[in-house]
Amino acid sequence: MLRAVILVLAMPISASAESLVALRTLPARTVITEADVALVDAKIDGALTALTPALGQEVKITVYAGRPLRAADIGPAALIDRNQTVQLVYHMAGLTILAEGRALERGPEGAVIRAMNIASKTTISGRVDALGRLIVGAAP
Numbered sequence: 001m002l003r004a005v006i007l008v009l010a011m012p013i014s015a016s017a018e019s020l021v022a023l024r025t026l027p028a029r030t031v032i033t034e035a036d037v038a039l040v041d042a043k044i045d046g047a048l049t050a051l052t053p054a055l056g057q058e059v060k061i062t063v064y065a066g067r068p069l070r071a072a073d074i075g076p077a078a079l080i081d082r083n084q085t086v087q088l089v090y091h092m093a094g095l096t097i098l099a100e101g102r103a104l105e106r107g108p109e110g111a112v113i114r115a116m117n118i119a120s121k122t123t124i125s126g127r128v129d130a131l132g133r134l135i136v137g138a139a140p
Contacts, residue, residue: 017043019068020054026063031056031077037069044068058108076108079132086115087133088126101134 018039026036032054039051047068048054057074080086080103090097101115107128114125115134126134 017041018049019044019047020049020051021047021068022063022065024065026059028059028062029078030059032059032069032074046070046072076110078106078108079130080113080128080134081106085118088115088117088124088136089129089133090136092137103134 019042020037021040021044023036023038026032030036034051034055037051037054039049047070053071054069054074056077058077060073060075063069063073082103082105084103084106086101086103088099088101090099100118101124102118103113103115104123105113105115107113109128109130111128112125113128113134114123116123124134124136126136129135
């Protein structure tokens with residue numbers, strides 16, 4: 001009996017690890033879906049180990065088919081693209097002013113980006129909200 005226990009303890013333990021890889025080439029700015037990535041039974045340094053954190057995220061750089069997907073390669077999907085017409089929203093003391101602007105940068109929800117007020121040609125900065133608007137000034 002003791003001999004069997006020693007044999008079991010002496011056996012190499014195989015740690016099963018999974019890594020997330022691209023199933024097809026993902027160009028930069030691609031929003032990741034379940035059809036784009038898969039978990040493979042291999043330990044790849046730096047690769048994501050679960051599918052859920054990557055879904056809905058945007059690829060920052062091109063990731064080629066079969067290559068691992070790393071946390072540094074992905075980020076939140078942009079709600080506003082450069083040169084897109086956006087609604088500028090300014091709140092202060094119960095007053096709300098709406099204006100039309102043109103985004104000078106792209107950004108995801110929560111990012112501070114620059115835009116140009118179309119009417120005044122003034123460059124302003126604002127925070128992207130969940131609706132894809134640019135909040136300028138204090139939020140209500």
